[in-house]
Amino acid sequence: MTPPTDVQAAMNDYWTHRSVPYDEYQQRADRKEVDLAAWGEVFTDALGAEPLDVLDVGTGSGYVACLLADQGHRVTGIDLAEGMLERARLHAGAMDNPPTFLRGDAVAPDFPAGSFDAIVNRYVTWTLREPDTALANWLQLLRPGGTLAVVDATWFARGLHEGASEEFKAAYDEEVRQAIPLAESTSIEPFAERIRAAGFVDVEVVALTRLHELDREHGVAPNHEVLMQHLIRGTRP
Template sequence: MTDSAAITAYWDAAAADFDAEPDHGLRAAGTRAAWSRLLTAWLPSDPSSVLDVGCGTGSLSALLAEAGHRVTGVDLSPRMVDQARAKLSAAGLPARFLVGDAAAPPTGDERFDALLSRHLVWTLPDPEAALADWTARIRPGGTLILVEGRWRESGQAGVEYVAGADALPWHGGVTAADLSAAVRPLVADLRVELLSGDPVLWGGPVPDERYALIARV
C-alpha cells in the first residue's frame, strides 16, 4: 500500500506542470466555461459554503469563488496548495486553502453546504471511509459532487504513480456503477451524469468513462 510521504512527494513534483492539462488549468475559455456551467447546475444558486477536497491548484475553487461561494480547499500537497493560493489571490478571489489529507479534511466540526471532489477517490487507500467522512461534513439537504471515472492511465502522463498503488481499492479509477453502490447508503438520493461525450471539458475526446455523481445528503 502507498504511504502519505510518497504521495505528497509525487503530487508536489507534479504541481509545477499540473495546469498544462486542459481540464486541470482550465486555461482555454471554452473548457473553463464548460466547467463553470456544470458547477452552476450542480450547486445551489445562493452563495454557499463549499469544501473542495483534493483541490489541486485550485482551478475549480476559482470557479466556485467567482460564482460567489465560500470556498475551502484541501490538498495533501503543499506545492499544490501554494499554487491554489497564488491563483486565487492573483484573481482577487477569496478562498481558504489548507494542507491536509483530503480523506479526512482538517476542518474540525465545521459543516458545509456542498462538498466537491474531482479525480481523487482512485488515490485513496480507504475510499469508502472517506465517503462516509465527507457525507458527515455536509449539512442535511446539502450536496455531494464526485467527478470521477475509470481511467486508461492513472497518475500524471508518462510518470508512474507511487509504489504500491496497484493495491489501492480503486486504482485506475472507479465505474459509475461501483461508486453509486458505495455512496447510495450514505445519501438520500443520487444521480449520475455522463461526461465522456463532451470533449470541451477535457480539451479533446477521451476514450475512458468519465461522469459526475451528484447526491443529496
C-alpha cells in the same frame, strides 16, 4: 482510520513534482475559456446558484475551488501535496473572492461536523486511500440537505500502469495500487455504489458530454485518452 502513511506520502510527492506542468495544462490558453464555461455549467447544475459554504477536498492546483469562488461561493480547499497548494495560492492571490487553501487530508478533513453546504472534488476519488472512511467523514461534514458533487472517470480500467509514464509507475507502485481500491474500476458504478453505501441519498450519475466533446476536439494530456467523465451527485439526508 489509519493515518497518512508512506502510501499517501508517495502520492503527495508525485503530485507535488507534477504540480507545475499539471496546472499549466489546466490553464492552457487554447481552451481555457471554453473549459471554464463547461465546468461552470457542471457545478452550477450540481450546486445551484445560491452562495454556499463549500469544501473542495483534494483541491490540487485549485481549479474547481477558484471556479466556485468566482461563482460567489465561500470556498475552502484542502490538499496534502505542498506543490499543488503553492499553485492554488498563486491563483487565489489574483482573485477578488479567493478560496482559502489549507493543508489537509481528503480522507479525514479537520473541520467540525456540519461545517459545509457542499463538498466537491474532481479527479480525487480514484486515488483515495480508504474511500469508505473518506465518504463517511464527508457525510458528517455536510449540513442536512447538503450536497456531495464529485467528478471522475475510469482512467485505469485496463490497469493502473497501462500506458503510464515511468514516473507515475514509480510513485503508484504495487503498495499504492493495493491501497486505492477505486483506481482500476471498469465502470463509474463502483464510485456511485460507495457513495450510496456511505449514507448519501438521491445519488445520480451524469455523463459530462460537453467535456467529452471538448476533449475530442482539443485532445488530452500525454499518457491519457479521451474518456467520458461523470459527475456523481448525492445528498446528505
